[in-house]
Amino acid sequence: MVPLAGLRDTLLDHAIAMLEAGEAEPGIRALARAAGVSAMAPYRHFADKAALLSAVAERGFAMFLAALSAADAEGSDAERLVAQGVAYVDFACAHPALFRAMFACGAGAPKQPDAPAFAILTRRVAALVGEDDPVAALGCWAIVHGLATLALNGGVPLAAAQVRAVLRTYVAGIVAGGSTG
Amino acid sequence: MVPLAGLRDTLLDHAIAMLEAGEAEPGIRALARAAGVSAMAPYRHFADKAALLSAVAERGFAMFLAALSAADAEGSDAERLVAQGVAYVDFACAHPALFRAMFACGAGAPKQPDAPAFAILTRRVAALVGEDDPVAALGCWAIVHGLATLALNGGVPLAAAQVRAVLRTYVAGIVAGGSTG
DNA sequence: CATTGTCTGTTTACACCGTATACATGGCCA
DNA sequence: TGGCCATGTATACGGTGTAAACAGACAATG
Structure with a gap:
């Protein structure tokens, strides 16, 4: 269980990619799946879905x-x-x-x-x-x-x-x- | 099980009321609950959630x-x-x-x-x-x-x-x- | 009158979602 | 060496949209 290299950035990358692909509002679970990680992992980097989307908006x-x-x-x-x-x-x-x-x-x-x-x-x-x-x-x-x-x-x-x-x-x-x- | 008087309109009324109250995107189930009806009842009047929201938009x-x-x-x-x-x-x-x-x-x-x-x-x-x-x-x-x-x-x-x-x-x-x- | 639809609503069930809680594991520092 | 902390996992709960099968009321038809 070696820590992934920047899961946070990986999640944001996938979020942007999904948005570019037309997905409306990628979800926490879908993002985790795309990153090959458990559903709860994103919560180590974002307080909740809103925080994640906020970070996406920042990008x-x-x-x-x-x-x-x-x-x-x-x-x-x-x-x-x-x-x-x-x-x-x-x-x-x-x-x-x-x-x-x-x-x-x-x-x-x-x-x-x-x-x-x-x-x-x-x-x-x-x-x-x-x-x-x-x-x-x-x-x-x-x-x-x-x-x-x-x-x-x-x-x-x-x-x-x-x-x-x-x-x-x-x-x-x-x-x-x-x-x- | 007498048919309700215009469940369709009742649902739309509640949807508008919820939106006015600040709810973002009232859901099918919440609407059904508000109308005192089972979760599936709205589907007799709207094909899916999008159709319901579309009717709300029309209003x-x-x-x-x-x-x-x-x-x-x-x-x-x-x-x-x-x-x-x-x-x-x-x-x-x-x-x-x-x-x-x-x-x-x-x-x-x-x-x-x-x-x-x-x-x-x-x-x-x-x-x-x-x-x-x-x-x-x-x-x-x-x-x-x-x-x-x-x-x-x-x-x-x-x-x-x-x-x-x-x-x-x-x-x-x-x-x-x-x-x- | 009996029968047969059709329209409306119910029940049950499934897959998905966000997320709270508890746990495991690895690296780092004392 | 020991313990802490950061990170990821497993499990569970309540919410969602919605598919499928069923039940009662009404109208039209025999």
Whole structure:
């Protein structure tokens, strides 16, 4: 009974893999089975199922942040903002179950536009419209999150062009001074 | 063993009541128990749990439509649109578990901006910006749905004023001609 | 009236789930 | 050497969704 090399990570790996494969909410027992370990073993590393899913969400947000960062690489502030928005929706569509799990798990889900995973988006908005418009970041966040959620849960067909169009419209509205109304 | 008067409706009533009380995903057995009936009885009225939740979602969308309609009562097109948006978010915050269930259940969830539950919103957008801007309705829908989802799943604190501000900004952007970019 | 469905609900049973409890085993440090 | 602690196991309990077989009430039909 030599201790496995990082059962904790192995479990999270399998959890992510199952989510990527379309499984909704991998369970403790299924994960243990996949890792070739007894049903109770995971409890040595996670207090309960919620804690495990929370850790999965944490990994998901790390992947998410990487995707947003990659999209923020070059171009004007406006171009970068739009690119981030497209990346946001693309990530959700590419990893639907993971994205759902990330936000379904109440703990660990970010509560502010400036939470780590979204600070990069918020920063870009601030660079574009100024720090003095706190609603602007919320608006951009809501737009991309709304599009992503509708695409996932509503099955709304979505093209990158539409994401771009909506975001550009919103930015145009900010520039036109509509956000203080 | 006289047939109960509409066990189907009784089950749905209890399901909605449980959701309103904060229960996440009432189960077949719990519902049967609440209705004072055996665990298998619900299967005479619903093929499986998904079908039951789908019926619950249907009821939820009816309530939702009523809320949106009530908000569409008076004012200019812009005012009505914004009022609908506020009502959208308010509904989600007032019935969080029901709102989640409505969109979690893949079947029955509307897939287009002009699905019955949202036709009223889409119509208002069209009245405001013209029929020739199909992205506008999607954008408004995404904004209010995103705000609602963030408020629910992310715990983002949200005030009606913010909803209004974001929607007005977006409308300003449409008027400024930004949506065709 | 008797018979035969059909509709509705019950009972029983199975496999799965999360998890509490008690136990075994190995590595590390004193 | 001895004991501790971390890790994994075995067993058990109550919950779930649901398949299968059964029972009573009602309507239609002979």
